Amino acid sequence: MIKTKSICAAFVMALALTGMGALPATAQEAGAETVIAKQAWTFGGLFGTYDKHQLQRGFQVFKEVCASCHSANLLTYRNLAEDGGPEFSDAQVKALAATYKISDRTVKGGTRPATPADHWPPPFATEQDGRDANGGSLPPDFSVIAKARGIEEPFPWWVLDYFTAYQEGGPDYIHALLTSFVEPAPAGVQLPPGKHFNKIFPGHAISMPPPLTDGLVMYTVGKGEQPVPMTVDQYSKDVSAFLMWLSEPHLIARKEAGFRVMLFLIVFAGLMYLVKRRLWSSVEGH
Amino acid sequence: MAEHSTSYNPGTGVEKWLDERLPIIRFSKEHLMDFPTPxxxxxxxxxxxxxxVMLAVQIVTGVVLAMHYAPNVALAFNSVEAIRRDVNGGRILQAVHSVGASMFFFAIYVHMFRGLYFGSYKAPREILWMLGCLIFLLLTAxxxxxxxxxxxxxxxxxxxxxTxxxxxxxxxxxGIMQWLRGGFAVDNAxxxxxxxxxYLLxxxxxxxxxxxxxxxxVPxxxxxxxxxVKSSRDTVPFHPYYTMKDLYGVVLFLIPFAWFVFFAPDILGDASNYIMANSQVTPTHIVPEWYLRPFYAMLRAIDFNVLFIDSKLGGVIVMxxxxxxxxxxxxxxxxxxxSGTFRPMFKWFYWLFVLNFIGLTYLGAAPAEGIYVIIAKLCTLYYFLYFLVILPVLSRIETPRPLPASISESVLGAAH
Structure with missing residues (x-):
């Protein structure tokens, strides 16, 4: 009996130790010295919602910088006017769409101005065109990129994520990626031709050149509004927020429905408990 | 138990007519309402x-999702996104179905571990247990x-x-692999x-x-x-006592379910699944969803050859x-x-088995290297030892604590 108990104890301890150990290796393992810092997002946590001004700025960064190489095939112009997004006016969206040409073989000449119902046109006609223009690498599509990226956390912390509903690993990663370029590459680092050094990118050699510089995108300041800094850090935050919206456009509606459902379920469960207790009170032994 | 008397008396002429042809109301009354339950x-x-309830939720959401889904390699990924984006309530519908899979497995694991602890698989309930195992296999597939x-x-x-x-x-x-895939590689077929x-399963x-x-x-x-059960004092009718208690349990269960659906729908999934399938790019770590990881861990734990059985076949045999x-x-x-409550030695091994299973779940996602490999082997060994050695031996050497004479005695005893 003593022997079996000690064997049990050894097993339990062994299991506990694995639990305490590092999480499965991640894409970040190559850059152990760079920890991805979590940012304070307006859409984080239970009560978080998108800041439409931030989404509008992020869209501007996307449109003026990212979109020259990255597609966003699932984005339609009308999405930009929908509730819970950048919420541009219908007229703004219509005017914006009209400035883009859509290839359409059913019309004379093969192109026509875009309408709000059209999808955002890709920068390259084919995947091969995209590769040819970017040194052999294909810039990934942005439609759901913020949910296709994430950060890994060591043991006890990822358990907490289930309780805090942390879902912002994607924008945290994108913000970190955009702010972690080192040009020129640190001494002693050999990069393949056409690659750039990034502290958090797996393997550190990324095909994308640093896309942002301070002052690259001109933010307009409305009357009586605080000017937003035109820095790489701010651009990165704004475009990461925009990409999160692009990946999860119904986040606000989803959370709002969630509050109603949770409230109903909790009240309902309470009533059910009272009924159940009353019903069972007549059963012998209860 | 099976020969309990029925209290159904058809009230109207129509009910009597139906009862003589298809006694479905009588059947429902006996089995869904009057059924004597401890x-x-x-x-x-x-x-x-x-x-x-979970099976019903999955079937209902699944049928609606299938109305919008396109099973074609060129369209499937974007059709699921279209459900999330453009179908009314689609984001929630899709989240209920994908989170629902996890909740379904959570519930079935609890249900199975409950059976393991309280000995629900023992005579006369062997067929009941085996049908449950069959359901689990089908659910996994x-x-x-x-x-x-x-x-x-x-x-x-x-x-x-x-595959x-x-x-x-x-x-x-x-041959089997190609038959399953409908080709040499995983593709449209x-x-x-x-x-x-x-849709069928x-x-x-x-x-x-x-x-x-x-x-x-039956039992x-x-x-x-x-x-x-010794006498009618030990039981209550299923309705309203257990319909009420079960419904309360269901509503409680829906609270964490709703939490994930509405506030963290993607947290149980893998970020890589938001990248469209690409046969040219292998992900760094291929891991199944959490609910299949214990068995995946055991598959991978066999990385050595035994006689003429190579490690790959060995892993398949073990899984x-x-x-x-x-x-x-x-x-x-x-x-x-x-009941494990009255088995002093069994309890220890049982809880160790639970821990061991959680450990296997963790190891199913850990990299197959270093210490993880050794622990995975030990956990796999314990999984089989528990069933093949510990349980048979325990039933010979263990002295169980005295059992209460009846359910009523134990309930009343506990109340004092």
């Missing part, structure tokens, strides 16, 4: 009802094929790894047949659930003390064996006492 069932017993449908990176590579397992079988293995089977599960319930209603419920051994459990544990 009065000491605890909340672990509500998971049967919870699982029934259904969930695996469902995970392939969104056609993300992890869908594709998961399908590749799992590849079959190629380990000597002589016919390659694979996606189409998985979609078809994913839940209805087969529902049919086995009917048999499972039938097999339950009646086991209960936390494992002493059979298959880990599921098959469950079917033989009623004949491995010969202890006459059902």
């Amino acid at each position: 009065k000491n069932l605890n909340y672990w017993w509500t998971f049967g009802a919870i699982l029934t 259904t969930a695996f094929m469902g995970y392939v449908l969104p056609w993300g990176q992890m869908s594709f590579w998961g399908a590749t790894v799992i 590849n397992i079959f190629s380990a079988i000597p002589i016919v293995g390659d 694979t996606l189409n047949r998985f979609f078809s089977l994913h 839940p209805f087969i599960i529902a049919a086995v659930v009917v048999l499972h319930t039938w097999a339950l209603h 009646g419920n086991n209960n936390p003390i494992g002493v059979e 298959g064996g880990s599921l098959l051994v469950l079917f033989f459990l009623p004949w491995l544990d010969r202890s006459k006492v059902r």
